[in-house]
Amino acid sequence: MTIQIKLTSLMVEDQTRALEFYTTVLGFKKKQDFPVGEYRCITVVAAEGREDLELALEPNVNPAAKTFQKALFDQGIPATAFEVSDLEAEHARLKAAGVAFTQPPTKLAQVSIAVFSDTIGNLIQLYQPPR
């Protein structure tokens, strides 16, 4: 197959703080980090996931990006979602690390979800698929 999905992106207010949060707190691994003008091209991968699925933490300096990001956040809408195998355990771990949840673990039909603030302008949903 020649066309694939390998890279997605998340807009962040501050790339340095974003890299810190996504690695130290969430536990992702830094993959790319190159300077681009006064910004950086940063990607992270899941510590125990595939190395070839990258999440770029891109600066939200474009006013359109800021407006969109803030509108989602203020309405309580997650910017993206990450899968976990044990939602209760992840929730407990992140809560202990000082992460603020706007939705505690909640079972919705087959899937359990929770939502937290990534402190750089996004709400992030965690979901646990049916076992």
Add this chain to the structure above:
Amino acid sequence: MFIQGITFRRLCHARDLLHEIHDSISIAGLAEQAGISQFHFIRQFEAVFGSTPHQLRIQARIERAKDMLLRDEASVTEVCMDIGFSSLGSFSSSFARRVGMSPSDYRRSRRGLTQVQAQLIAPGCYAMLAFLPAEAFRNFGEA
């Protein structure tokens, strides 16, 4: 910690007020408006936004200063007064701490670059790939 819906909305409103450069409501006043004790207000605010209310207010003022310096419409002293710093010394040191250079150096270093930067950073990280060194593509390719 768990932030209830109503508290979340109040924290978002407080964040908006902190971006109002010319309206300096006190942190205690913001906490009171949000209906939260000052201690919990600061703690919850930091957990949601990654900065204390005071840090966010300073950051908002520095961002406004950067914008004014780029547009080249005012002297450094005028920028300092506009964003509500009482002394040029405290403005310059606060600016340098966060931006890595003095306000006048920032203006000099960015002169003529504004247009380029605005075009360069389009939402969607893919535009940035054009500026990566060749080895980055090798990594992407291997991945």
